[in-house]
Amino acid sequence: MHSAALVTGASSGLGAEFAVQLAARGHDLVLVARSEDRLTALAENLIAEHGVRVHVLVQDLAAPDAAQRVTDRLAARGLAVDLLVNNAGFGTCGHFEDIATARDHDQLMVNVVALVDLTHRLLPGMLARGTGAVVNVASTAAFQPSPYFAVYSASKTFVLNFGLALRQEYRGRGIRVLTLCPGPVDTPFFDAIGTREAAVNGSMTTPEPVVRAALRALDRDRGYVTPGLANALSAHLLPRRPRTLVTALAERVTRKVLSPARTVPQPKEYAA
Template identity: 65%
Template sequence: MNKTALITGASSGIGAEFARRLAATGHDLVLVARTEHKLKAMADELTARHRIRAEVVSQDLSAPDAADRVAGELTARGLTIDLLVNNAGFGTAGRFAQIAPGREHDELMVNIVALVDLTHALLPGMLARGSGAVVNIGSTAGFTISPYFATYAASKTFVLNFGLALWSELRGTGVKVLTVAPGPVETPFFDVVGSKEAAIGAKMSTPEEVVTAALRALERDRGYVVPGRGNLAMAHLMPRRPRKLLAVIGRRVTRRVADALTPVAQ
């Protein structure tokens, strides 16, 4: 029997690449995102190409009961999840006081609350079976302090610390936990943020590179992985500086992002 992977944010970018790679290795899939037509097209394509089962769950993960609704669909369809990929997420950028509060609320619901709630919903079954894995997609932003990305970076700090804590807690249970912390990636992320300036001039990785690094690290149970040598150096060196200094440096580096963005109406 094929193992089944549930992937959030599966309609594009890193999530779509996870779906393609896992389908190619024989995983059945549950694809979760808001854009149902994109998910159905992907499910049909992967089913035809790899002869796997691909289910679609259309769900806005910013809803307070999003994880309960997804879990209910799994139960109704008789699906057991062996691999959870918490990929869904988005960012906001600009001057905090000018960003619409509702947008940042939804950001935290998707980046943190849905991630934790889905892990709560699916982890007990994995532990009972003595096998399974959870992959959380974080960011190198989670390693430092990022003015003008205040909420986004803080949400990814949560993802990093949450994931590493679970990795340590669950060692010896047969369940793996991996946090993936890529730098800028060629995905629709920057379209959502509202400015390509958000890449801060860094070389972008591809979704293929990120997923390759993630699957390799998951196999080795590494706990976390930072794809790309430059990103890895930044992640390891920056946290060793005084935190106030990081905040000052971060402001100088990222201020042009705020200057490039049109203020968001309240």
């Protein structure tokens, strides 16, 4: 078996940047997303620049059997995963009743179900080999309820709590688990959600420093990381109770996404 790092949502945004920085560290890669053309172009660039092996797996992670399909193809190629980056994800925003049920269903399949299923299928192999790591991409939205982002923020709260629980379970057993909680990052996420107003704090960073901070935190075996001083202060210093008051205050910030000019295109990729 040959070991590699697997990155979901790898065709753009944070996923593509994880691939670039991991390749620079010498990791062979498995890139998973829906866009074969983008994955293939990225793979060719990484092979040429870093001399690593790169495998492309085209898969829609909203499919109920997505994790099974991915792991079947890994087995067929003789690949073991020593680092799983659960990056794929997307969001919805607006009045809950105006969001298509199928869209929110797919969001949960990608943000939660595929993430858990892939971890279930790949972590036992890491345990058997005595080493491995999982990086789950959440969001600063994980730290409080977010009206008009109800499903998205709830899904990211799940990712954060899931990651922290797993880290505690596997400490001392050779497995590191990190949860990345970035603030707004300039990626196709905002094209998919339909408005730049979804960056509710009004500022964005780029993928490069976010991924760099994540890999540094993984090297240090931290439980979670919130890159950026303002994001870290928001995550750690704002009160979380009483919850109804916190939610009411959050609604005053998030209501700006209700602009009538907002459009909701169907995304080509699920990119966190």
